[in-house]
Amino acid sequence: MLKPKTRFSNLSNLFLPLSVLAILIIINLIKGADYFRITVVNGAFYGNIPNILFGASELVILSVGMTLVTAASRGQDISIGESGAISSAIFVQYVLRSGNVTLWTILVGFLISCVAGIVIGAFNGTLVSFFNVQPMVATLILFLGGRSIAFIIDGKVSPILANEISNRIGTVIPGVPIQTPIILTAVFIVLVAMVLKATNLRLYVEAVGINPSAARLNGINPKRVIFLTFLIMGVCSAIAGFIAVNKAGRHDSVNLLKFIMMDAILAVALGGNSLGGGRFGITGSILGAYTIEMLNRTLLRLEVNPEAIKVFKAVFIIVLMIVASPVVRAFVTQALDKAKSIIAGSPLRQTGGTADATGRKGE
Amino acid sequence: MTRLPKAGLLLLVAVLVLSWGSVFVAAQELIKVGIVNLPPEESGYRQANVEDMTAVFSRENGYDAKQTNTADNSEQISAARGYIRDGVDYLLISAANATGWDDVLQSAKRAGVRVILFDRAIDTDPSNYEAALLSDMHYEGQLATDWILNNVPEPRNVILIRGQLGSAAEIGRSAPLLKAAEEGKLTIVADGTGGDTWSLEEARKVVEAAIAAGKDFNVIYAQNDGMAQGAVQALEAAGISHGKDGKVKIIGFDFNRFALRNVQAGYWDADVQCNPRQASQIDQWIKSGNIPKGIIYQEELILDTDTITDEHIEKYGINADPGKGVITR
Numbered sequence: 001m002l003k004p005k006t007r008f009s010n011l012s013n014l015f016l017p018l019s020v021l022a023i024l025i026i027i028n029l030i031k032g033a034d035y036f037r038i039t040v041v042n043g044a045f046y047g048n049i050p051n052i053l054f055g056a057s058e059l060v061i062l063s064v065g066m067t068l069v070t071a072a073s074r075g076q077d078i079s080i081g082e083s084g085a086i087s088s089a090i091f092v093q094y095v096l097r098s099g100n101v102t103l104w105t106i107l108v109g110f111l112i113s114c115v116a117g118i119v120i121g122a123f124n125g126t127l128v129s130f131f132n133v134q135p136m137v138a139t140l141i142l143f144l145g146g147r148s149i150a151f152i153i154d155g156k157v158s159p160i161l162a163n164e165i166s167n168r169i170g171t172v173i174p175g176v177p178i179q180t181p182i183i184l185t186a187v188f189i190v191l192v193a194m195v196l197k198a199t200n201l202r203l204y205v206e207a208v209g210i211n212p213s214a215a216r217l218n219g220i221n222p223k224r225v226i227f228l229t230f231l232i233m234g235v236c237s238a239i240a241g242f243i244a245v246n247k248a249g250r251h252d253s254v255n256l257l258k259f260i261m262m263d264a265i266l267a268v269a270l271g272g273n274s275l276g277g278g279r280f281g282i283t284g285s286i287l288g289a290y291t292i293e294m295l296n297r298t299l300l301r302l303e304v305n306p307e308a309i310k311v312f313k314a315v316f317i318i319v320l321m322i323v324a325s326p327v328v329r330a331f332v333t334q335a336l337d338k339a340k341s342i343i344a345g346s347p348l349r350q351t352g353g354t355a356d357a358t359g360r361k362g363e
Numbered sequence: 364m365t366r367l368p369k370a371g372l373l374l375l376v377a378v379l380v381l382s383w384g385s386v387f388v389a390a391q392e393l394i395k396v397g398i399v400n401l402p403p404e405e406s407g408y409r410q411a412n413v414e415d416m417t418a419v420f421s422r423e424n425g426y427d428a429k430q431t432n433t434a435d436n437s438e439q440i441s442a443a444r445g446y447i448r449d450g451v452d453y454l455l456i457s458a459a460n461a462t463g464w465d466d467v468l469q470s471a472k473r474a475g476v477r478v479i480l481f482d483r484a485i486d487t488d489p490s491n492y493e494a495a496l497l498s499d500m501h502y503e504g505q506l507a508t509d510w511i512l513n514n515v516p517e518p519r520n521v522i523l524i525r526g527q528l529g530s531a532a533e534i535g536r537s538a539p540l541l542k543a544a545e546e547g548k549l550t551i552v553a554d555g556t557g558g559d560t561w562s563l564e565e566a567r568k569v570v571e572a573a574i575a576a577g578k579d580f581n582v583i584y585a586q587n588d589g590m591a592q593g594a595v596q597a598l599e600a601a602g603i604s605h606g607k608d609g610k611v612k613i614i615g616f617d618f619n620r621f622a623l624r625n626v627q628a629g630y631w632d633a634d635v636q637c638n639p640r641q642a643s644q645i646d647q648w649i650k651s652g653n654i655p656k657g658i659i660y661q662e663e664l665i666l667d668t669d670t671i672t673d674e675h676i677e678k679y680g681i682n683a684d685p686g687k688g689v690i691t692r
Binding site: 032041042044046047048051054055147148151155156157158159160162167170171179247248249250252253254255258259296297300301303305306307309 | 402403404405406407410414525528553554555556560561562563564567568569571572575576589592596599600601602619621682683685689690691692
C-alpha cells in the first residue's frame with residue numbers, strides 16, 4: 001500500500017545493509033555452494049541460516065533498542081550488556097527460589113526482569129535527559145559497575161538454570177521445527193513494528209533527534225522522549241538477557257552479553273543510521289545485526305587464523321562500509337552511466353575518437 | 364559465707380589475669396599479612412581464590428590479614444607499598460600484570476617483608492621474592508592431552524578451542540596438544556578461540572563452523588568449562604552424540620562444579636583442575652618457617668567419568684553445584 005516514492009526511499013536507506021549482506025553471501029557461496037542448505041535435526045531446522053538467526057537473536061533485540069536511543073539522544077548506551085546481566089540475574093534468582101518451575105514461574109520471572117530492565121533504563125534515562133549527561137558517560141557508570149551488581153545478585157557464584165522449560169527456551173520446543181530464540185526474536189520484531197505503526201513514537205524520536213528545540217516548540221518534550229527511549233532500551237536488554245541466560249543454562253555474570261554494545265552500535269551504523277541521531281530505520285539495524293553475525297561466521301568458515309580473526313573482522317567491516325558507502329555508490333552509478341553511454345554510442349560511431357567524444361558529452 | 368565470694372573473687376582475678384595474658388600473647392603472635400589480589404567478580408576461579416584466602420588467613424588461624432582486590436596493576440602496586448609501610452611480615456601477591464613490580468618488590472626486600480606470589484607469576488629477578496605458588500598450565504594441558512592419547516582410539520581428530528589468545532592459560536594448555544599434533548599422534552581439524560572473554564557463544568560458533576564444513580572430529584578440547592559447554596550445545600543442536608557413550612569426547616578445564624556434574628553424568632568426558640586454593644599451602648609454609656625458593660607448581664588433577672566422585676566435586680570444585688545427576692546443557 002506504500003506509495004512508489006516512499007518505497008523507493010526505504011530501499012535506498014537499506015542499500016548499505018543489503019549490499020553488505022549481499023557481499024557476504026557471495027563470499028560464502030564462493031567458499032561452498034551448500035551455504036543455504038537446511039536439514040532437519042531432531043525435528044528442528046539446522047544449517048547455516050538457522051545458526052545465524054539463532055546466534056544473532058540477542059544482538060537483533062539490543063540493536064533495535066540501540067537504534068531508538070541513538071536516534072533520540074544522539075548518543076549510545078554502552079551498558080546494555082551489563083543491564084542484561086543484571087536483569088537476567090534477577091530472573092534466575094526468582095526462578096531458583098520458587099522451587100517447582102512451571103511456565104508461570106518463568107513468565108513471572110521474565111516480567112520481573114523486564115521491570116528491573118526498566119529501572120535500569122530509568123536510571124540511565126534520568127542521567128541523560130534530566131541531568132544532560134552525555135549518554136556514553138551516563139551509561140559508563142553501569143558499564144563499569146553493572147557486572148559487580150549482577151555478581152552480588154548471583155550470590156557470588158554462577159547459578160545453574162537446569163530446568164526443562166529454560167532448556168526449551170534456549171534450544172527447541174519438541175514439535176516446533178524452529179529454535180525458540182528465533183521465534184522469540186521474530187515476535188519481538190513484529191511487536192516493535194506494530195508499536196511503531198500504531199503510535200507516534202517514530203515521529204517524536206526523529207523530531208527530538210533532528211532538533212530538540214524545534215521539537216519542543218512543536219509541543220514535544222525532548223526530555224520525556226529521550227527518557228522513554230532509555231526505558232525501551234532497558235526492556236530490550238532484559239529480553240536479550242532472558243534469551244541469553246536460557247541459552248547458556250547458567251548465569252555467568254562475568255561473561256554474559258559481554259561487549260555486545262560494540263556489535264549493537266555497529267549494527268545501527270551498518271543499518272545506514274546516523275550515530276548522530278535523527279532519522280532512523282529499524283529494519284536496517286536488524287539487517288545490520290544479522291550481517292554482523294554472518295560476518296563472524298564467515299570468518300570462521302574461511303578458517304581465518306584465530307590470531308588474525310579480529311584484524312580480519314575490522315578490515316572486513318571497513319572495506320564493506322567503504323564499498324557500500326554513498327560516495328562509492330555515486331561513483332559506481334556514474335561509471336555505469338558512462339559505460340552505458342559508451343556501449344550505446346559505439347555501434348553508431350565506428351572510431352574510438354568519437355566514442356570518447358560521446359563519453360565526454362555524457363559528462 | 365564470706366569465704367566463698369572471696370574465693371570466687373580470687374578465681375575471677377586469676378581468670379582475668381590469665382585471659383589478659385593470653386590476649387596479650389595472641390596479639391603479639393598474630394602474623395601480619397598483606398594480600399594483594401584480583402577482584403572476586405573477575406571469575407569463578409577468583410571468587411574461590413579470594414574466599415579461600417579470607418578463610419585461611421583469619422584471626423582464628425593467627426593472622427592479622429588485610430586484602431586488596433583490584434584488577435588495576437598500579438592500584439595493586441600502591442596497595443603493596445601501603446602494606447610495606449604498615450610493616451607486614453608477609454606480602455602475598457597475585458599480580459594483574461606481570462611487569463612493573465621490580466621497585467616495590469625491592470623495597471619489600473629492604474624492609475624485610477617476605478614476598479610470596481600466588482596464582483600469577485611476575486617477570487622479575489627471582490631474588491625479589493621468596494616463592495611463587497602457581498598452576499602449571501602446561502602440566503594441565505599435558506594431563507588433558509595424555510588423556511586423549513590414552514582414551515581415544517585413532518584416528519583422533521580434535522577441535523581445539525583456545526581461551527584468550529596470548530594468556531598464560533591459553534599458551535600452556537595449547538602447547539602439549541600442538542606438540543602431540545606435530546608428532547602425528549592426533550590431528551587438529553579445527554583451531555578456534557572463544558576470544559578474550561573465553562566466550563561460550565564463540566566456542567559454539569567454532570564448532571558449528573566445523574560441522575558446517577563437514578569436518579570429521581571425535582574430540583573437543585575446550586580450554587575452559589564455559590567454552591566446552593558452548594561446544595556441546597552446538598553438538599546437541601546438530602544431533603551429534605557425545606560423552607561417555609557418544610562419538611565426540613568432551614574435555615573442559617577449571618573444575619567448575621557444573622562441569623564436574625556433567626562429567627559424572629557421562630554428558631562430558633573429562634575435566635582438568637586449575638586449583639584456586641593456594642592459601643593452605645602458603646599458611647603451612649609460613650607456620651613452619653620453611654618457605655621454599657622460586658617457583659613451586661601445585662599438584663592438579665584430571666577427572667573422567669570413571670574416576671570422578673562426589674567428594675572430588677565437593678572438595679575441589681568451584682562455583683555453584685547444580686546437584687547430583689543434574690546436567691547443565
